[in-house]
Amino acid sequence: MDGSxxxxxxxxxxxxxxxxxxxxxSTQIFGRSRRFVRAVDGVSxxxxxxxxxxxxxESGSGKTTLARLILRLIEPTSGSVYFDGQNIYKxxxxxxxxxxxxxxxxFQDPLSSLNPSKTIRQSLEQPFKLHTSFSKEQIENxxxxxxxxxxxxxxxxxxxxFPHELSGGQRQRVCIARAVALRPAFLIADEPVSALDVxxxxxxxxxxxxxxxxxxxxxxxxxxxxxxxxxxxxxxLVMYLGKIVESxxxxxxxxxxxxxxxxxxxxxxxxxxxxxxxxxxxxLQGEVPSPINPPxxxxxxxxxxxxxxRCKREPPRLTEVDGRLVACxxxx
Amino acid sequence: xxxxTSRGVVKAVDGVNLSIRVGxxxxxxxESGSGKTTLAYSIVRLxxxxxxxxxxxxxxxxxxxxxxxxxxxxPESRMREIxxxxxxxxFQDPMTFLNPxxxxxxxxxxxxxxxxxxxxxxxxxRAIKLLEEVKVPDPSTVAxxxxxxxxxxxxxxxxxAISISCNPQLLIADEPTTALDVTVQAQILRLxxxxxxxxxxxxxxxxxxxxxxxxxxxRVAVMYAGKIMEEGNIHDIYxxxxxxxxxxMLRVTPRLAGIGGSISAIEGELPDLTNPPxxxxxxxxxxxxxxRCxxxxxxPGSMTSGRRAACWMAL
Numbered sequence: 001m002d003g004s005x006x007x008x009x010x011x012x013x014x015x016x017x018x019x020x021x022x023x024x025x026s027t028q029i030f031g032r033s034r035r036f037v038r039a040v041d042g043v044s045x046x047x048x049x050x051x052x053x054x055x056x057x058e059s060g061s062g063k064t065t066l067a068r069l070i071l072r073l074i075e076p077t078s079g080s081v082y083f084d085g086q087n088i089y090k091x092x093x094x095x096x097x098x099x100x101x102x103x104x105x106x107f108q109d110p111l112s113s114l115n116p117s118k119t120i121r122q123s124l125e126q127p128f129k130l131h132t133s134f135s136k137e138q139i140e141n142x143x144x145x146x147x148x149x150x151x152x153x154x155x156x157x158x159x160x161x162f163p164h165e166l167s168g169g170q171r172q173r174v175c176i177a178r179a180v181a182l183r184p185a186f187l188i189a190d191e192p193v194s195a196l197d198v199x200x201x202x203x204x205x206x207x208x209x210x211x212x213x214x215x216x217x218x219x220x221x222x223x224x225x226x227x228x229x230x231x232x233x234x235x236x237l238v239m240y241l242g243k244i245v246e247s248x249x250x251x252x253x254x255x256x257x258x259x260x261x262x263x264x265x266x267x268x269x270x271x272x273x274x275x276x277x278x279x280x281x282x283x284l285q286g287e288v289p290s291p292i293n294p295p296x297x298x299x300x301x302x303x304x305x306x307x308x309x310r311c312k313r314e315p316p317r318l319t320e321v322d323g324r325l326v327a328c329x330x331x332x
Numbered sequence: 333x334x335x336x337t338s339r340g341v342v343k344a345v346d347g348v349n350l351s352i353r354v355g356x357x358x359x360x361x362x363e364s365g366s367g368k369t370t371l372a373y374s375i376v377r378l379x380x381x382x383x384x385x386x387x388x389x390x391x392x393x394x395x396x397x398x399x400x401x402x403x404x405x406x407p408e409s410r411m412r413e414i415x416x417x418x419x420x421x422x423f424q425d426p427m428t429f430l431n432p433x434x435x436x437x438x439x440x441x442x443x444x445x446x447x448x449x450x451x452x453x454x455x456x457x458r459a460i461k462l463l464e465e466v467k468v469p470d471p472s473t474v475a476x477x478x479x480x481x482x483x484x485x486x487x488x489x490x491x492x493a494i495s496i497s498c499n500p501q502l503l504i505a506d507e508p509t510t511a512l513d514v515t516v517q518a519q520i521l522r523l524x525x526x527x528x529x530x531x532x533x534x535x536x537x538x539x540x541x542x543x544x545x546x547x548x549x550x551r552v553a554v555m556y557a558g559k560i561m562e563e564g565n566i567h568d569i570y571x572x573x574x575x576x577x578x579x580x581m582l583r584v585t586p587r588l589a590g591i592g593g594s595i596s597a598i599e600g601e602l603p604d605l606t607n608p609p610x611x612x613x614x615x616x617x618x619x620x621x622x623x624r625c626x627x628x629x630x631x632p633g634s635m636t637s638g639r640r641a642a643c644w645m646a647l
Contacts, residue, residue, distance in 0.1 A: 199584060202584045264515055271543055271588070
C-alpha cells in the first residue's frame with residue numbers, strides 16, 4: 001500500500017513516493033555525523049487535482065520539511081516527488097524554473113516574507129517580470145486586478161504603501177495575491193492564519209476558499225490547527241515524527257479518528273462552549289519525543305493508551321481501513 | 333494607562349474597571365491591541381518606561397493585612413515584596429523569561445531566597461518539591477538542567493513552579509499556552525487549574541482564545557481597543573452574548589462540530605489606537621451599528637445579575 005488510495009477520485013497532481021529527509025546532527029567538528037534527525041521518514045501519498053489537503057501534526061512532526069521537499073526548496077535524502085507525472089528531483093534548472101510558476105507557497109508570517117523596502121506594487125510586479133513577457137501596462141492591470149481579487153480595494157490606495165503600513169491581515173492578503181499571481185496549479189500554505197487575530201482569521205480562510213473554487217487550484221495546507229483543516233480541506237494527512245499515521249476524508253477522520261494519535265490531537269482541541277471542558281481529560285499525556293532518537297517500533301507507543309508489546313517492536317505499516325489509511329497495529 | 337509613542341499617545345487601557353475575588357478565575361479575552369496585556373502588566377507595574385498610568389487605582393489586599401494597598405502609588409521597594417511573592421506571573425514565552433545560563437533549580441530557588449530569606453539548601457529542596465508539584469518527571473535531575481535542555485512544555489512547567497514558589501494570592505497568566513502544541517496546551521491548562529484550586533489562588537488568565545477561557549474561567553471580561561465590551565459569567569456569555577463583538581468572537585472561534593460549514597467573519601480591521609474610532613470603538617465593524625454609535629460612546633454598563641455590556645443595544 002503506497003498511499004495511492006486518494007487518486008481514485010481524480011488525477012493526481014502530486015505523487016510522493018517513499019520520501020526521506022535526514023538532517024545530520026553535528027557531533028564533532030571534523031568527521032562524519034552518525035546521528036540524524038529523521039524529519040521525513042518514508043512518506044508516500046498522492047494529492048488529487050483541485051482538492052484541498054490538510055497536513056496536521058505537532059511541532060517537530062516534519063510537516064514543514066515535507067512541504068519544502070515537495071517544492072524542492074531542499075533536496076531529499078531519498079525518494080521522489082512527481083508533479084504531473086514528472087519527477088521534480090530529476091529536473092534541470094530550466095525545467096525547475098517553469099515548474100516554479102505552477103507551485104507557489106504562502107508562509108506563516110507575512111511580514112517576514114515581504115520585502116520591507118519594496119512597495120506593494122513592486123512586490124506584486126515581480127512574478128510577472130520574472131516569468132512573463134507582459135508589457136508595463138499589462139502588468140499594471142494584472143497587479144490592480146490581483147489586489148481586487150484578494151479584497152484590497154480600491155487598489156490605488158494600497159499600491160504605493162509599504163508592508164509596515166498594512167495590518168497583519170492585509171499583509172497576508174498581499175502574500176496570497178503574490179502567490180496566485182501566475183495562476184499556479186498547486187499552492188502550499190504553511191500555517192497561513194496562525195499569526196493573525198481571530199477576527200481577521202476567518203476573512204483569510206474565506207478568501208482562500210473562494211480562490212480555490214474560482215481558480216481550481218490544488219491546496220496543501222500545513223497547520224497544527226485541526227479546525228482550520230476542517231473549514232478549508234477535503235482530505236487530511238496526520239503526521240507524527242516524520243511519518244504519516246492516518247489519512248482520509250476530513251469529515252470521516254474528524255468524526256471518527258482511527259489512529260490513537262489522531263484521537264489524542266482531536267481530544268485536545270478546545271471548544272468555546274463552557275459545557276465542553278476538555279482540559280480535564282486524562283488521555284492527554286506526554287510530549288513529542290526527540291526525532292533524533294525516536295522510540296522503537298511505533299513512534300507513538302510511549303504516549304499511546306493502547307500500546308502492546310508488538311507496538312514497541314514492530315513499526316506499523318500504513319494500511320487501508322474503512323476507506324482510509326492508518327498506521328496502527330490495532331487495525332491489523 | 334497611556335503609552336507615549338512617536339505617533340502620539342496610545343490609550344492602551346482606557347477607563348477600565350475590574351475586580352477579582354479571592355479564589356476566583358477571571359479570563360481577560362481580547363485580540364492584539366485590545367489592552368489585555370497592558371492591563372495585566374499595570375497590576376504588577378512591569379510596564380515599559382514610555383508607558384504611564386495616567387489615572388486610576390489598583391487595590392490589592394495582601395494576605396494577613398486588614399488594609400488595602402493601592403498598587404499604583406506603592407513605592408517600588410514595597411512593590412517588590414508583592415511582585416513575585418503575593419502576585420505570581422506566568423508569561424507566554426518561557427524561553428525569554430528564563431535565564432539561559434542558569435540551572436532551572438537555581439532559578440526557582442532564587443526567588444524563594446529573595447522573598448523568604450531562607451538558606452540556599454532549603455530553597456533548593458523546595459525547588460525540587462515545586463518541580464514535583466508541576467508534574468515534571470524526575471525533578472531532581474531536571475533541577476540541574478539548563479532551559480535549552482527542556483521542551484517547550486517543560487519550560488512552561490518550570491515557569492509555573494517559579495510563579496507559585498512563594499505561594500501567591502493572585503496568579504497572572506499571560507497567554508500561558510499560546511506558544512505550545514495543542515496536546516501540551518491542555519496539559520498546562522489543567523495543571524494551572526489544579527494548582528489554583530489546591531493553593532486557593534485567584535487567577536487572572538489573559539488570552540486571545542475564547543476556547544481557552546471557556547475551559548478554565550468562571551467569569552470573563554472581553555476587551556476591544558482598550559475598553560471592556562462585556563463582562564459576566566462564562567455560561568451566560570456563551571448562551572447569550574449581549575455585545576455584538578462578543579457574539580462575533582463566539583461565531584468565529586473555530587469548533588470541530590462546524591466542520592465543512594460556512595465560515596462567518598468579522599469584517600474590517602482592528603482599529604489604530606493612536607486614532608481610535610469615535611463613539612463606540614467597535615462601531616465601524618459592528619453589524620448592528622446605529623447612528624448613535626458613532627457619535628456617543630456607550631457607558632461601561634452597570635452590573636446587573638453579574639453581567640454588563642458596553643453597548644447601546646444592551647441598555
